Amino acid sequence: MADRVKINTESLLNIELPFIKVPYEQLRRLNKLCQKHIERDGAYLHTALDKSLTPTEARLADLDAIIARAAGLQVKLTDLHAQEASYVASSRARLDYLQHVADMATADDPRWREYTQGRLVRMTIDYLLRKNCVAAARLLAQETGLEALVDLALFDEMQRIEAGLARGSCAEGLQWCSENRSALKKIKSRLEFFLRLQEYIELIKQRKYMDAHAYARKWLVLWRDEHMQEIEHAMGLLACPVATTTCRLYQAMLAPEQWQVLRDEFRANCYALHSMAEQAPLVLTLQAGLTALKTPHCGHPGDIHVNCPVCRTQTLGTLAQRLPQAQHVNSTLVCRVTGRVMDDNNPPMVLPNGFVYSRDALQELAQNGDDGPITCPRTGAVFRLSQARKVFVT
Numbered sequence: 001m002a003d004r005v006k007i008n009t010e011s012l013l014n015i016e017l018p019f020i021k022v023p024y025e026q027l028r029r030l031n032k033l034c035q036k037h038i039e040r041d042g043a044y045l046h047t048a049l050d051k052s053l054t055p056t057e058a059r060l061a062d063l064d065a066i067i068a069r070a071a072g073l074q075v076k077l078t079d080l081h082a083q084e085a086s087y088v089a090s091s092r093a094r095l096d097y098l099q100h101v102a103d104m105a106t107a108d109d110p111r112w113r114e115y116t117q118g119r120l121v122r123m124t125i126d127y128l129l130r131k132n133c134v135a136a137a138r139l140l141a142q143e144t145g146l147e148a149l150v151d152l153a154l155f156d157e158m159q160r161i162e163a164g165l166a167r168g169s170c171a172e173g174l175q176w177c178s179e180n181r182s183a184l185k186k187i188k189s190r191l192e193f194f195l196r197l198q199e200y201i202e203l204i205k206q207r208k209y210m211d212a213h214a215y216a217r218k219w220l221v222l223w224r225d226e227h228m229q230e231i232e233h234a235m236g237l238l239a240c241p242v243a244t245t246t247c248r249l250y251q252a253m254l255a256p257e258q259w260q261v262l263r264d265e266f267r268a269n270c271y272a273l274h275s276m277a278e279q280a281p282l283v284l285t286l287q288a289g290l291t292a293l294k295t296p297h298c299g300h301p302g303d304i305h306v307n308c309p310v311c312r313t314q315t316l317g318t319l320a321q322r323l324p325q326a327q328h329v330n331s332t333l334v335c336r337v338t339g340r341v342m343d344d345n346n347p348p349m350v351l352p353n354g355f356v357y358s359r360d361a362l363q364e365l366a367q368n369g370d371d372g373p374i375t376c377p378r379t380g381a382v383f384r385l386s387q388a389r390k391v392f393v394t
């Protein structure tokens, strides 16, 4: 009985780790950004004010610049503070939500049903966001009141950076790497190197060889311990005829598809940074269910089961293609017409041509009155209902 099921709170909270991690990481990044602005602008203001102690005409002009810089800092910090407030609110809402989960002991708690339904909506929104259906995700979040519990802001930011990469700009991606440098180092990210490498390759494509050489000396050599081989290949590009090279390695490095590779790499890094699975949780959850239902006959044209999601090869079945089959100790007979289980109340019946259907199915197929006729769905042969015989499975 479902209502006696004890809830494994620890496992549940482990599954929900990204739920808390996302606003936390955003807060951490924002905090670093504030710190950076304060340190940089603060140092400037401090030095400039020291120099402007004598009120000469020239120094008054300096004072105008100082005031403008201080006003700029105030605007930046006000904007960051507003973002910070929204992440703090989101973290608080998520912690309160998880507190309800931690308080539940068994699945008969009315909050359990509310939680599982909310989780399904959250997973659906996450799936839509991952597929770049942002408007649909936003609408669903608004209608269900779950805006604080889903990662709309994170995906907005991801889209902004990916849009930069789509138009051939690494600037947004490099800025993101700079804001998350220590966290990216912990997950052994290679993204910043690949972005630098791409900027170098773009200079090569424009035949700006001197600029490319200077760029490599400034940025690529920083990665020589980890990426010496890639740097050697990159330096080979300096001597390669860009338009006519037949070397597959150089052709691949110069190909426009590298921008898509960078977008995939960025997304993988962003998911890893926030402890999010690379595969959408909705897909993983569906696959767990599909593998339990999968049989060796699923998807075979002659064995399509009316109610089996794995047999739906155009929809859910695609998710089950690479999944293993579940091992069933006991078989269950299921009618191919109705999709209902065949048992004592709905026994299997065999037609004279040897094909078996449930009694319910034959009664539904009987077109006129109690005795048919019945058209066999597989062969098209026509029989009377009275010609069907009950099958005894031993």
Ligand SMILES: [Zn+2]
Pocket (backbone or CB within 6 Å): 294, 295, 297, 298, 299, 305, 308, 309, 310, 311
């Ligand atoms: Zn099936």
